[in-house]
Amino acid sequence: MTTNMETNAAIRCAELTRYYGEVKALDHLNLEVPKGSVFGFLGRNGAGKTTTMRLLTGLANPTHGSAWIDGIETTNGNPAAGYVYGYLPQQPVFYNWMRTWEYLDYVGRLFQMPTARRKQRIAEVLEQVDLVSATKRRIGGFSGGMKQRLGIAQAILHEPKVLLLDEPTSALDPAGRYEVLDWIRSLNGDITVFLSSHILGDIERICDQVAILHEGKLVKVGERDAILAEYSTNAVELQVDPGAEALLSQFAARLQNQPWVESVNLEPRQVRIMISDTEAGKQQLLLLVSAAQLPLARLEWVRPSLEEVFLELSE
């Protein structure tokens, strides 16, 4: 097995496997995370997300297989691999007796950053995670959210090429969550972000690549939009103004006779139309609506949410 690999993948897993007794926590994971992407890693509890993170960071040992981050093998016990990535565990913990700057200074020293650069980066990351006011405070008195932000700060301090974030927003309040998501989105391809989250809305909002893990196996991987398109339901929802229920009912009956319509589901002020021929539907639906003179409140081509795709794949 080679230690260094020239590759376009920021993260590469080859047959990465971890068994705990009879339990297959991770089963022959083959995965390539493109450089510069924001990669969402989804899965139910126990699907193997954290195991993958721990194997990638060398905190756990694979039963079989190897993994590389930025071309450097991380599964062979080489501590020098730690230079290329930053990692935020699910529940970051710190030395409670340390002050914020002191902890970051310690981390900077572990990455052998020169003094001037270290000081500059500490100031920058504290600004980025909004902890400037807590620079000299003892970490022991921090709230869960502050610890999560400090966890992000220590992960990005040495400007890694790859960032591994295990549930980075789980302990943050809504405002903090949006700030962190905005910051990840602002990275603009400079850093590869590999993040796992239970909050599927977050993943859908910021990730351009998605992988879904189920019972230790990779069940789906690819570009977010391509996956959503693949699982598109070809459904249209149409809603009318109050008082137009009768018109809507007549319209629904007319739709049933169209060859491009698969089914129609009528509700008091809304109809959901399943279309078998998307092209024909796109051409004729609006014409029919216009002809029926419906007082239209909303017309939407329904796209499945990542949550729906996730639930379908992980059932």
Next chain:
Amino acid sequence: MHAFFYTITISLCIIIPVILAILVRRRFRVSWLLFGVGSFTFIGSQVVHIPLNNLLSKIGILPAGTDTGWMIAQTAIVLGLTAGICEELARVVGYLVLKRARKAEDGLMLGIGHGGIEAMIIIGVLSGSAIAQLFYLRGVDLTSLNFTPELMVQIQTQLDTFNQPAIIGLLPLAERLMAMTLHVILSLMVLYAFQKGKRIWVLWAILYHAAVDGIAVSLSINSVPVLMIELLFFASLLPGIIWVVKTFGKQLKANLQPRLPIEWRLFGVSLRKELVQLWRTKMVLVIVGVFALFGMASPLLAYFMPEIFGSIEGAEMFKNLIPEPSTKDAMDQYLKNLSQFGFLIAIMVGMGSVASEKEKGLTEMILHKPLPRWAFITSKFTAQTLVYIAAFLIAEILAYIYILVLFEPISFGLFTTINVLLLLWLLCFTAITVLGSTVSRSIGAAAGISLAGSVVLMLSTQIPNYGSLSPQALMGWAGLLSSEMSFSLPTSNFSALGAAVVLIIMCLIWAVGLFEQQEL
């Protein structure tokens, strides 16, 4: 000059195996656990080997004398075979335990561990006191001592080495290096049996071991000059070395890894953090405070003991029974107080050093960063060592001042020697506690393991025939120094000193080896 070369030999026999292991580790990323298991395969083999030889001697298979040629041959064959069978089978058990250790470099590390601990024990521990006693006997008329004629001849033969050039003191080192080479060859032969699934290679290893040992035994009995024995020993290794190069050369070359980056700076970073942590969590104050208190109070307690008894109601009559306090009483108090409380402090400070960080998840936060695990463990031990050195220094100065004021003056050099022995004794408990803390995942379990290990160490002086080799015997040596008020070779115990150093090194190697295998 002889003393200088013997000191070099003893020191290098302890240090060289560790340096060799570091080199193998750096080039092949082999776990330290292999070194640890290798050391156990040697110790385990001797647990069987020594009683087995005694048994064979009792039932007459191992001849009592070496009067005839056949008896010499029988002795050489039996001793060679028992060494081969016990040690090779111990290696087999080692490989069975280490199911994943099937690479050539694994065999290399196991062999260094096996031969390394043998060198450490034979030269670093057992020879220390023997050489010191020889230096003492050098200027003594042997006939004035109550020795048997046989013992007298043996001692005189050993004393004759002092008439040879001083560099002869390096010969045991050369012999141990060759023995280590033999153990590497044998470990690779047994590994080959596992790699190829051919048990016959275990038999070849036993026979090769028996042949090399047997030749050495017969030459030794036949009073062949030592230098010639060593040369023939080296010659007997050549076929093994050629076999290793031929069989494993390509494997080793293919498995070479890029050198690990310099990690000492990271050790420094970790040590700095540990020292700050000990300071911030008030551990330094507690340790230094307790040591300073007992350093100061020991002479005071000894001095005022009669007054203390006189002031206790109902115990006034004991006041006159207590002899007038002396410097020896002050020193005894000092030894007693620092040993009792120092040992408890060592366990209390060390028990959570690794276990609590694992329990809290701090190791997960830190050890995915470039900090190597060996640096994480050893920095903890080093930080505690530095604090204990400071604590002993303060205790020594305070006790010395009070002894000067209240009693007869004593030699500062002698008092420092006593403190160094105490420090080394305490560091054994520190190392055991760091190992206990590494093995366990909770502070409670770490405390239990450390306490159990410490009790075993304290009781080890009671082992018949071997008690004086225990690091705990350092306390006895320190006690003799304080009662005699002078340093003398007959009362010295360099074996206990060597044993303490070896115990500390092995505890740390085991701690690092086990920690490398743990998932955080």
